[in-house]
Amino acid sequence: MSTQPLLKVEHLTMRFGGLVAVNDLSFDVHKGEITALIGPNGAGKTTVFNCITGFYKPTEGMMTLTQADGRHYLLERMPDFRIAAEAKVARTFQNIRLFTGMTVLENLLVAQHNVLMKASGYTIMGLLGIGGYKAASAASVEKAKYWLEKTRLTDRADDPAGDLPYGDQRRLEIARAMCTDPLLLCLDEPAAGLNPRESLELNTLLRSIRQDDGVSVLLIEHDMSVVMEISDHVVVLDYGTKISDGTPSHVQNDPKVIAAYLGVEDEEVEAVEAEVGL
Amino acid sequence: MAKVDNRIVEQSGPVQSGPMAALKEAAFAGLITFGLSIPIIAYGTRQDINNRLVLDARWDAVAWAVAIVFIGRLLVTLNAQRRAAGGGKLMRVPQALQPLLGRLKPVLAPLAIGFLFAFPVISLLLSGWQGSTKWIDNFGVQILIYVMLGWGLNIVVGLAGLLDLGYVAFYAVGAYSYALFATKVIPATYPALGVWAFWICLPVAGILAAFWGILLGFPVLRLRGDYLAIVTLAFGEMIRLVLINWTDFSQGYAGISGIPRPSFFGIPFNASDNGFAATFGLEFTPIYRTIFLYYLILVLALLTAFVTIRLRRMPVGRAWEALREDEIACRSLGINTTTTKLTAFSLGAGFGGIAGAFFAAKQGFISPESFTFMESAVILAIVVLGGMGSLWGVAIAAVVMIGGPELMREMEFTKAIFGKDFDPTQYRMLIFGLAMVVIMIWKPRGLISTREPTAFLKQSKAVSGSHVKEGHG
Incomplete structure (x- = not known):
């Protein structure tokens, strides 16, 4: 475990009017690890994601992303597109957001926008046919091919993304996020709606992303077969507050987590409340 | 394509089966036309020699309007029913012509440009x-x-x-x-x-x-x-x-x-x-x-x-289309949507x-x-x-x-059909409007609704219009 975490979330609080969606949350995402963010429905997991990726501006708190060369990015101060482009945080969405009218390949090429934009001299050189746009364009197709291969979508490359079955769309969204060359990949419920076989495949894919591509993963997931199987580190949220943080086995046996997920016997309520700190 | 069209027809209203339902639908459309045409068509006004306003009843024109709408609606509904039942398109390009059209496609643009240069x-x-x-x-x-x-x-x-x-x-x-x-x-x-x-x-x-x-x-x-x-x-x-x-x-x-x-x-x-x-x-x-x-x-x-x-x-053109498809996804991929929109707007x-x-x-x-x-x-x-x-x-x-x-x-020849007093230019806007309605019924997503992909690995397949979003700003 490296000394400097890739992403350090400190005292993150997000209020919507009177509602406190995330309350003083702190956790670390370490480099080369798969970190899972779990919790019952409405616990504020997606809100945390939206804060990290810049879609929400947090009310309080600090989120520091440290790149390998030691550069720091304060995510709470950056607009969403710069978080993806400069801090290198990519994300997927709970309700899949593909470019349905574009082909699978085009989806992956759009993800390489910033690289290609630079290579084409911000369009002007590319339009005139000078500079390295041709080479960059070929390289972008190669990268897309690599991810198509990895997500087993090569056969569907020329089909519209909207034509793919649900499981393929989920994988395509991951491939598209990976085409932005991220350091941290944030997945919002990647296993939702997948059958057990597809869930297993997802595990393999995520492990490979961590090992072969060296990308750290932060995921929200309800499917415990995915969470407990692949994560190195689990953070549990309930009502916007962190109730547990540790290895999968530690979290699994934490009485607070069990109480949050399964509830407790009536006679134990007081004892558990005291323990939880209510 | 046929599948897509069906979906659009279904969206435009529940397709009930049977000619009775079609008749009912057509009669209803006719009734609405009747109601609408009473104030618009039924009476023309003119001034007589004493400068008084005189009403001319034109019930024959009303009858024409109602009849046209009734028959038109009947045909449209029957056709929609046929398609819903899996009858396919009324006008289908014969199977034998398909490869010919495919071969014609690459030369279509040079041909059209050639014609335009030769037009004068x-x-x-x-x-x-x-x-x-x-x-x-x-x-x-x-x-x-x-x-x-x-x-x-x-x-x-x-x-x-x-x-x-x-x-x-x-x-x-x-x-x-x-x-x-x-x-x-x-x-x-x-x-x-x-x-x-x-x-x-x-x-x-x-x-x-x-x-x-x-x-x-x-x-x-x-x-x-x-x-x-x-x-x-x-x-x-x-x-x-x-x-x-x-x-x-x-x-x-x-x-x-x-x-x-x-x-x-x-x-x-x-x-x-x-x-x-x-x-x-x-x-x-x-x-x-x-x-x-x-x-x-x-x-x-x-x-x-x-x-x-x-x-x-x-990349900028792909970003435009991606923006039309999903702006939030664009931002999550690091695309600066403000400058992308501005380039499209200014160009x-x-x-x-x-x-x-x-x-x-x-x-x-x-x-x-x-x-x-x-x-x-x-x-x-x-x-x-x-x-x-x-x-x-x-x-x-x-x-x-x-x-x-x-x-x-x-269109001078229309005088031969409708009589010497018929002036086709007077009906320009009417027919213009009618043509727009027909196109929107026939091709609700425009004359050419498919989208050509900008890149492909093996084969370029046109994207059906039903997947392509219209954008929402």
């Missing part, structure tokens, strides 16, 4: 020096202006999915910048540039219009959908109202006249000794200028198409401005009357009817929308 010669051969002016000017130049405007707006609406109801503002900016530069600035500073005025001002007009596009775009582009449409509409009107009221600048309603005509790269089109005809040893006739204008707008329109086709395959505006400069040079006179909301609506209708994003569709729609009403003037 063809019309000269067919209708002589006198008669061909009408064909080249009223049809050729007029349609091509709208093709260019449609292609320009297509970048904004069709590719980037930004609904712009004030496009004519940029047309006006282009026209007025040429007019003012050529009539005031150049004579006052470098009068020697006179013959070159058009060629200098053409890019200037485009750049100025693009600049205005950026200026208007900055505050506007944070809005989406309906809000964007309303604000662009307002900006379009504002520019027109400024042109009307700032008389010192634009001479208000009086407009600007005496705008210099374009020269043949420095050689003016006039009867003088150093004019075009004399230089090339030809007899002077005004048609040379018309033909030159035709080729000029043709090249300008093709330039618009060329840039659009090139840009679609570049579309720039082409509008160039078309405006051409319009001013062709007319020799411009006034705010030429830049009303109606123009924006027509250009937008061309883009929507053509199929958003499709260059072919927009071009065809421009031919239908602009050439169609003009063609009605030529």
Whole structure:
């Protein structure tokens, strides 16, 4: 475990009017690890994601992303597109957001926008046919091919993304996020709606992303077969507050987590409340 | 395709089965027409000799309207039922013709461009020096202006999915910048540039219009959908109202006249000794200028198409289309949506401005009357009817929308059918509206609704219109 975490979330609080969606949350995402963010429905997991990726501006708190060369990015101060482009945080969405009218390949090429934009001299050189746009364009197709291969979508490359079955769309969204060359990949419920076989495949894919591509993963997931199987580190949220943080086995046996997920016997309520700190 | 069409038919209303249901539906449509036509058609008013208002009952016209709607609706409903039952299309391209069409596709564009370049010669051969002016000017130049405007707006609406109801503002900016530069600035500073005025001002007009596009775009582009449409509409009107009221600048309603005509790269089109005809040893006739204008707008329109086709395959063009599909996903991929929208808006505006400069040079006179909301609506209708994003569709729609009403003037043979008093030009707008309704029933997503992908691994497959989003600002 490296000394400097890739992403350090400190005292993150997000209020919507009177509602406190995330309350003083702190956790670390370490480099080369798969970190899972779990919790019952409405616990504020997606809100945390939206804060990290810049879609929400947090009310309080600090989120520091440290790149390998030691550069720091304060995510709470950056607009969403710069978080993806400069801090290198990519994300997927709970309700899949593909470019349905574009082909699978085009989806992956759009993800390489910033690289290609630079290579084409911000369009002007590319339009005139000078500079390295041709080479960059070929390289972008190669990268897309690599991810198509990895997500087993090569056969569907020329089909519209909207034509793919649900499981393929989920994988395509991951491939598209990976085409932005991220350091941290944030997945919002990647296993939702997948059958057990597809869930297993997802595990393999995520492990490979961590090992072969060296990308750290932060995921929200309800499917415990995915969470407990692949994560190195689990953070549990309930009502916007962190109730547990540790290895999968530690979290699994934490009485607070069990109480949050399964509830407790009536006679134990007081004892558990005291323990939880209510 | 058939599957897609079904879905759209189902969305437009539950398709009940059986001819009885179709009859009921048609009768209902007829009843609505009857109700609507009582105040509009049933009575005509005129003044008699004593200046009294007299009502003329025209119940026969009402009966015609009701009958046409009844039969039309009946046919549409029956056809929808047939399709829902899996009957397929009424007009299907025969299977044997499919490969032929596929082979024809790559040569279609060169053929069309070849025809366009040969068009003035063809019309000269067919209708002589006198008669061909009408064909080249009223049809050729007029349609091509709208093709260019449609292609320009297509970048904004069709590719980037930004609904712009004030496009004519940029047309006006282009026209007025040429007019003012050529009539005031150049004579006052470098009068020697006179013959070159058009060629200098053409890019200037485009750049100025693009600049205005950026200026208007900055505050506007944070809005989406309906809000964007309303604000662009307002900006379009504002520019027109400024042109009307700032008389010192634009001479208000009086407009600007005496705008210099374009020269043949420095050689003016006039009867003088150093004019075009004399230089090339030809007899002077005004048609040379018309033909030159035709080729000029043709090249300008093709330039618009060329840039659009090139840009679609570049990152910025893909980003436009991605923006139309899903703006939030774009931001999550690190695309700066503000600058991406601005490039689309300003590029579309720039082409509008160039078309405006051409319009001013062709007319020799411009006034705010030429830049009303109606123009924006027509250009937008061309883009929507053509199929958003499709260059072919927009071009065809421009031919239908602009050439169609003009063609009605030529339909002398209708007099033989409906009697001597029948004037086809009177029915231009009626048939124009009817054609729009028919296209929207027949092809709800425009004439060409499929989208050509910009890159492919093995085989380029057109994307069905049902997947392509229309954008929401």
